[in-house]
Amino acid sequence: MTTTIRRDATELGDARRRVEKLVCSLPDVPGGDTAFTKPWEIRAFAMAVAAYDARQFEWSEFQLSLIESIKSWEERNDPAEESPWSYYEHWLTALETRLSGSGLLSDAVLDERTETVLATPPDRDHHKAHLEPVSIDPART
Numbered sequence: 490m491t492t493t494i495r496r497d498a499t500e501l502g503d504a505r506r507r508v509e510k511l512v513c514s515l516p517d518v519p520g521g522d523t524a525f526t527k528p529w530e531i532r533a534f535a536m537a538v539a540a541y542d543a544r545q546f547e548w549s550e551f552q553l554s555l556i557e558s559i560k561s562w563e564e565r566n567d568p569a570e571e572s573p574w575s576y577y578e579h580w581l582t583a584l585e586t587r588l589s590g591s592g593l594l595s596d597a598v599l600d601e602r603t604e605t606v607l608a609t610p611p612d613r614d615h616h617k618a619h620l621e622p623v624s625i626d627p628a629r630t
Contacts (some may be wrong), residue, residue, distance in 0.1 A: 493607040507538070530577035537584045554583035 525531040541548055558579040588594035 507542070525577070527577075530580075533577050533584060537580065540584065540588060540593075545591055545593060550590075551583055551587050554586040555579055558582040558586070577619045 527533070535553065539547065541551065561576075562579065586592060592598075
């Protein structure tokens with residue numbers, strides 16, 4: 490019996506390895522902190538890399554959107570006040586800007602996906618829960 494690996498699973502594994510390699514090559518943050526302080530930050534990073542890999546935008550476009558987001562934040566915030574700063578909030582804003590500019594992230598697309606998700610039965614892709622206790626026979630020697 491031969492095991493067939495699904496192509497999309499292989500591609501997902503390849504994409505994950507590329508993101509892991511990128512994350513491991515990130516420079517250390519001064520003070521010994523990690524580059525990502527919250528789980529959503531690494532997800533935003535990975536989504537941007539995946540979208541770029543899928544040729545949804547040019548990296549230079551993403552960089553310009555990131556610069557614009559940071560510049561806009563700096564214009565709205567007084568340097569004398571300590572406003573909360575999150576690099577990855579700007580990263581996410583830049584990603585949203587790029588994806589909405591390409592039409593991948595629009596109200597219509599999001600509404601359609603939301604309707605699809607809400608119309609999907611909760612156990613569609615999962616086995617039904619077993620409510621009876623599971624018994625295990627002791628090992629026989």
